[in-house]
Each structure stands twice: as structure tokens, then as C-alpha cells.
Amino acid sequence: MSLASDHDIDLIYQKSLRKRKNMRRLWLAFLLLPPILMLLIFVFLPMASAVLYSVYDWKGLVRGEFIGLGNYYDVLFKPRESWFLFNAFKNNVVVFISLMIVQNGLALVLALLLARKPAGYRFYQVVIFLPVILSTVIIGFQWKLFLNPIFGLVNKFLRMVDLDMWALPWLGLPETALGSMILVNTWHWVGFPTLVFLAAIHRIPKDLIEAARLDGANEWRIARDIIWPLMAPAVTIIVVLTFIGSFNWFEIPFIMGSLEGSPAYSTDTLGLLFYRTAFGSVSAGGSNFGAGSALAVLIFIFIFTFSIIVTKYLTSREIEMG
Amino acid sequence: MKINKLLMGAVISAGVFSGGIASATDLNFWSWRQEDIKAYEEIIAAFEETHPDIHVTYTAHEATNYNTILTTALAGGAGPDIIHTRSYGSLEQVAAAGYLEPLNDQVDLSTLSADELLGTTLRADGKVYAVPFASQTVLLYVNKDLFDANKVAIPTTWNEFIAASEALKAAGVTPLANGSAAGWTMEIMSGAFMPNFYGKEFFGDVTSGKTDFEDARFVEALEKFSVVKDYMPDGFEGVDYATMQQLFIAGQAAMFVGGSWELPGFTKAGINFDIMPVPSAAGSGMVATFLDGGYGVNAASENKEAALEFIRFTATQPFAQMLTDKLGNVAAVDGAVSSDPMLKKVAGFHNNATPYIMLVAFRFDTPTGSTLLQNGLQELFTGKKTAAEVAKDISDGIKAAE
């Protein structure tokens, strides 16, 4: 009665299994190839060429002789260059710390408030997130107008409420320029960490919060003892992204200040320093691919190393739920 | 389906275009002068009338990033045939790298003065790499209506300038529109004010190495110049280029320090203005001038001969006349006569002029004199540093430059 022997069936089964496995491999290769190629072309290749460029002397755009670590020595130790590097680095550190406190702190507070679903929280959620989808160029330009000392809305408002003393040329004073840009960055980005934090809070089982409430914890204790430790994975992501973002900070100071970190280098960042060193500018003079590449490599090494350390450290304090 | 159709359309149109171009030499012409596109197209049309076998396409890039765009393209072998070059240090960067064709024996440069040619000459080999196109002049704009309305006389001496400024301020009018937010507008402003204080000889002395920027003349000039901040807008530290233009055009500020390139804009805005050098203690002051740039040929161009033909055209009087008429530029090439009274005035100021110091002499190495001066002025005007400290920074920076 049987149409195929057991042996036949085994063969057919093995064949189809092989075919399925091959299909699977093909499919995987098909999915992986584009990102691997993209990574190669847009990450590793430029990285490799930056390293290569950085060990040569450049006369404008023409590659000169091999000078080993000469460019690195120049950007790190020559008095003027090292002052720039340190000044820009210091500003990046200020940006990182400020964004951690102001932007991410605000995001945490907003997320905790929104998580309690106050009336109209969906509307607030959209309002807070909306600036994130706008382009940095538009936001930088818009806020530059808002902060204009004469026509700007900010100072008009301050004068309206009789705070003339506070109607400062925000972007023109070395004391206030960087702070203003950090606040604009916060305005632009705060929705992103808020949303990430909110999602993390929503992932915490309601029972845990209720258990803590029954255990006598008030809102502050619940936030500190239960919610905060349990949203550690989200905090890790945000800290690392903020770190990378802060040390690659470019668009806002470029648009709202200048390539020279106007006024008087008070808003200079590693990104701006790299750009004008590598490519030059109308007033800052010619390009220096060698020194620029050396800066790029140093910035990359710094961000890469610290991101790994920060990720390792923060991941170690994460807890799997349930 | 849709994609196929699109592709087919693209292929067909590409075929049509390449077919059309095959008969003429196609030249690409890059510039940073976005505001001049129309005028250049007219000028090019005039050129093409006499050269039917050459077709020139003018492309204007974003001004502040033009050097970067250009040098990157040249390094990648994708540069244009005709290059609108900047002058002095910016020219040197492109020329020294060998991207420009030397013009000395290929173009008749007799219509140009030695001063102007200096802006497009490579210091290393003494060869000219571009035909200078226009000089710019840094000067003072005054809104005559505002002066009249507030019964203030237009100043003719430095003391009168101060008095007039005080009078305008008392009347509630911002005397000077300029701000310090953009470093380069500060450098422009210094070009208008400082030469009167440091004198005509200082440029020669400092470029020849007889003195440096810690010279008492320069420090004093910085100090005297910094007095002007009392007459700048409230919050001038945050006033950028666009804002100061707006203040002057809207009649909120009575004076404006800028370059001769502002003339067409202010004329078009319908302001009743006059131009003058910033008055000196004795009376007539100096203006600062510089060559704006030139026209060069890409040394790697495949259509070098056709490009040179266009460059030869730019060194002629008819071209200079068009530049004067259509763009309101003070053309570098001799023989152009301006019907515009303002342009005539500008040309007249050149009798008492000094080179725009940092651009002309100190933009060849890093740090450039411009960078040093711009940031020094921002520090001076925002009270972060004294004139002496700023002068020392500039001097040290120039000496460290390489």
C-alpha cells in the first residue's frame, strides 16, 4: 500500500531540510550584506583613510611626506593648538554634563509625570516630542532669531514682563552663549529621552509600584527605589547617546555661533575645531588634512573608548525583570 | 512600472542633452556669488555671442563654505573648468596645490595694476593665477534722512563723529548698526576705523617686520576703536550681519560700517544714504581696500583652451564695464567708467586708501591674522580682554603662524 519506502522518505526529508537550510543562509546573507557593505564603505573606509591621512604632512590639499605621529604631536602639544583642543574639549564636557542634568533630568521628570497619565497626556507627549522631528538646521536658525537681542521674541518677552535686566544678547556674550545653545539643544531633543524613559516606565509591571505603595513608599520613594533602578537599561542608552551626541556636537554651535565658536571661542567644540582645522574657513585660513585627520582619530578614539567604558559600567547595574 | 518609466525618461533626456552638447565645448564656472547669478548669466550670454562654440554654465555655491566645496572637489578631480577664486591666502591655498593654471604668458594682464595683481599672485613663484575681478572698499554708510530728522550734521572729523553719535543716541536713535556677533563683521568694522588711528605707515612697517602688532600705534588704535561700542545697538554682542543690515535698512540705526558690496542692496532698499570714509581727527579719513578675487582656470581642465578664452575675456574693458554696470562692482580692469555716482565716489576714495590689513597680508598661514583679530575684537568689545592683551594675542599668534 505504501507509495514510498522509509528510505525514500528519509532522502526526500533530508533534501528538503538541506534546501531549507540553504535558503535560510541565502536569506541571511541577503539581509546582512547591505548593512555590512554600508558599514565598510561609510565607516571603516573613512576611518582607515583618516588614520592614513593623519600620518602625512599636507600642503593644502597635496599629500606631503610621511611624518609619523607629527600631526598628533602638533594638535596635542603645540601651545596654541593644545589650547584650542583643551578649550573645545572643556566645552564638550560642559555640554555633556549640562545635557545630562538639564535635558535628561527634565526628560526624567516629564516621563514620571506623563507616566501618571494626567488629563491630556497624549497631547503633551506629542508636543514634547514634536521638536525632535524638526531638522537641527531649522531649529538652530529659528532660535537664533528668537534670541536676537533686538527683534527676538525672548528679549521682547523679557522686556514685556519688566525684566529688561535679563534682556541680554544671549548668543553674543561669552558667558551666556554656550548655555543658550545647550538650552536650545534641550528644547530640541528633550522629547527623545522623555519617550525612551516613558517606555521604560511603562514596561515596569504595575504590581511592583502598587506593592511599593502598600509597603508605604511615597511617590518620591517609588521613583527612587523602584522606577529608577528598573529603568536602568533606558538610562544606559540615553547616557551613551548623550555622551556621543555631546562630543560630536556640531550643528547647533555652527548655526547659532560660527565655525570659530563665536563669541571668542566660548562655543567652540571638538567638531568645529576639527572642521576648521581640516577644511579651513574664509577667515581661519587654509585646510590642513593632516592635523584635521589626527583630531578626528583622537576624537573617535576618545568617544569609542569612553562609550564602551560607560556602557560596560551602566550595563552591570541593569537587572533583568521577572 | 513607474520606476521603469522614470528611468526611461532619464535615459532619453540624457541622450538629448549629450547630443546637444557634442557640438559645443561645455565649460563649468563655479562661484560663491549666489546673488549675482542673473548678472553673470547675462555676461556669459554676451561672451557666447562672440564664441558660439563655447557654452558656459555658471554655478554659485554657498558663500561661507565655498572654499571647502571647491578644494574638496578639486582634490577629488571633479572641479569646474573656470574657477571664481578668492584672493590672497585663499587663492594661495588653491594655487600652491597646483590646481590653477599660471596665466602670465597666456593672458594679457596689462590692463591691471600691480596692487590688484598682488591679490592673485602666488608668493612662492611670483606667477599670476587669476584675473583680478573687483576691489572692495570698507567704508561708512550714513542715513541722510535720519541725520536730517534729528537735526544732526553729518560728521567730517572724529570729534564730530563722536558728537553726532552722542546726539543721535540722546534722540533715541542707534548711531551705529554694527554688532559683534559675527567675527568677520568686526574685522570689517576695524578696517573702517582703525587705519585712521594707526596711520598710513603701519601696514608697511608691520608687513616688512619693522614692527609687530604690539606696536603702540596698534594698541592705541584698538583702544580708540573700542569707544565705538557705546554707539552700537543695545545687545550688540548678539547682533549678527543680517540684523545689522535690517537695522540700517529699517531706519533704526543711522550709520553702518560695511563694504562697497552693500551698495546695490542699500540702493535697492530705497534708503537715502551717503558713503564716506570714517572721518579722522584731521578730517578726511582712509578707507581700507582689498581685491575680492579673480577668475582662474583649472589646471586639470579638459577644455583648458576654451576656458582660457573666457579668462582672456574677463581681462578686457567690455567685461569690466559689464561688471560695473550690472553688478555695481569697482572693476579691477582699467577703463570701465561708472555712471553710478556712488561707484564714482568709491573710486575716488581709493586716493586715500590703505590695504585691508589682515586679509591682504596675514591670511596665508594659520592662525590667520583675521582669526586672531576677529576673536580679539570680540574679546575686547565684550570686555573679556584689554586692548594691550588683545594686541599681544594677535602678535603672538602671527609670530607662531606657519
Place this chain on the structure above:
Amino acid sequence: MAHIQINNLHKQFGDVKVIRDVNLTIDDNEFVVFVGPSGCGKSTLLRLISGLEDLSSGHIKIDGERIDHLPPSKRGIAMVFQSYALYPHMSVYQNMSYALRVAKESKASIDKKVKQAAEVLQLTELLDRKPKALSGGQRQRVAIGRAIVRDPKLFLFDEPLSNLDAKLRVQMRIELTKLHKKLNATMIYVTHDQVEAMTMADKIVVIRDGIIEQVGAPLELYNHPANQFVAGFIGSPSMNFIDVKVIGKSDASLELELKNKTNIHIPCAEVDLHAIGDKMQIGIRPEKLILDEACDAMQDGEVFAVERLGNETYIYMHTATNNEIVLHAAGDKPVTEGDHISVGFKVADCHLFASNGEVVK
């Protein structure tokens, strides 16, 4: 150690009335089980007592004092959640001591209480572990331990055993009963499992659609259900219901006709409430059905399933009048699928329900 009094309790979510006019008294040291089908409001009632949910109207008193306006932590209660709700980032010790730490008790006192509770629940070895490293039963005990250390007046359990496997569930049931005796505490326990209710409760509260259907001791509910719902809900397998019609009345009994035209007389106290022609249902527990023996009423039918457990047999049959009937017999019965059999019951064993579900007898 608390006496709980609930008066006229209402709870509404928007337009949905979840709890409707609940009145309930729970005595000191009682183990009370709230039971009912899912969505009946039993968990909501528990959460109203805990304070995790605000009531719409009514009173809740513990030992005579109103607590319904107090925050959860001030009510002197502890709750064990269905999910255990252990803090995943804290060790067992930290989980159990959290409430005491929040209350700022001294370290020594906290340590004593935690160690004591751990001893009772055999958790001493596990105090340093994180919840992730515990088995289901261990987590359950930690959750209970967390409640115990607070020394509450009232324990609340929200379906605490539903995540455990069958064997562990039986074991924990016994442990909880023992714990109740040891702690001498008042406990309220919510479940949908009537076996848990029957085995653990001093008092069962049957809830349906936010209304208490009946309150009583387990066997009282089993033997004297107040209505057809309780009769059907308590007991497993469920009580059998057979359609009947009133065809005659006498002084103290009703004459009823089954669909197979068998007539029976059932005593009834208030005959006047019922009229000839009324439809009613007789309820008879599976174990009260008798196989192949002469009784007060007989039903013929065809067996469609038999479950033999060795010591007992469940026989499922369709009667000739299309009712489904389950019979529970002790020992192994020689019946197989497709057999035609006859079952009967005694009038004394049957319940009678009016068409509105209220008990008649």
C-alpha cells in the same frame, strides 16, 4: 487580628458598575475567600479594601474605624499579588525588609523580623538571592514573607497560587492554611478556583457581576446554595440541572413533571408563590445520582464519555430529553461509551430552583 465591616460599597469605572452595594462582615481571625467567575469584581473588591482603588461610595471599617479614606500603607494591611510583585533588583532580604526600611525601623529590629519570617517560611538559606534565582514556590513564599514582616492586621491574597503547577498548588494550599492558624490573622483570599475556596475558607463569599450572591461556610454553600448560580459554581463537576414544570400543588408540596413525563412530588414551604405551569429546575449533585436502582425519579440516556480514575468514575450522558448529566460514582463502574443506562435520584437529595434562580427547596 481585625474585624472588617463593609457597608453599601459601590465602585464604578466610568459608566461600568463593578461593585454594587456590597455589605459584608468579616470576623477576627477569619479566613475569607472571595470566589466568582473572572470579571465578577472579586479582585476589585480586594483592591478597594487595600486602598489601591478608590471606592465610589460606601464605608470600609477595620475594628470599627473607617479606613476607606486612608492611603494603602496606613490601613495596616499587607497584600500578596498574583504575580508576587517581587522587586527584581532587590535580594530576598531587601524585598522582605523594604516596608520596614521605608518605615525607618531600626536595623536590628528589621533584621530580627526578617530572620523570623524567613525561619517560618524556610527562606533563611535564600535571603541573599535575587528573585530571578528562585523557583515559583520560593517566590511565592518570599511574597508571603514580605507581607508577614509588616505584621499587618489583615492579609490580602490576590489569586496567589494561580501561577504554580498543580502539585505545588496543593502543597501551598496546606501551607497557607497552616500559616493562617499560626499567625492568627484575618485573611482575605481571592480566587476563581472553587477547590481552593472549599479547602481553605472559613467563610466563602460568592460574587457575581459585582453583587454578593451568598456568604457562608464551604459546606453550607455546598449543601444549601441560595440560588442556582451558587449551586452551579460550587462543586466540581457542577451540579446537574433538569427542567421541570409545575403540574400540581398540594398543601406542602409541588407536583412536578420531568420532560420524560415522570412525575415527582417535592416538599415546598410556600406553595402559594408558585403557579401551575411554572417552569423550574431541579438541581442534583453528580454524586447523588444513582445508577440502575429504583429511585424517586429515573432518567434514561446514552453515555457519551466515561472518565475512570480507579477509585471513582465520572459518567457523562445525554438523557432522552436532551439534558446533559454527569454522574459521579465511587469505585470502577462497568459502563462504556454508547451504553444506554438509566439513572435516578431521591427527592431528599435534590434542590429546586424557580425560574429566576432563587432556591425553592
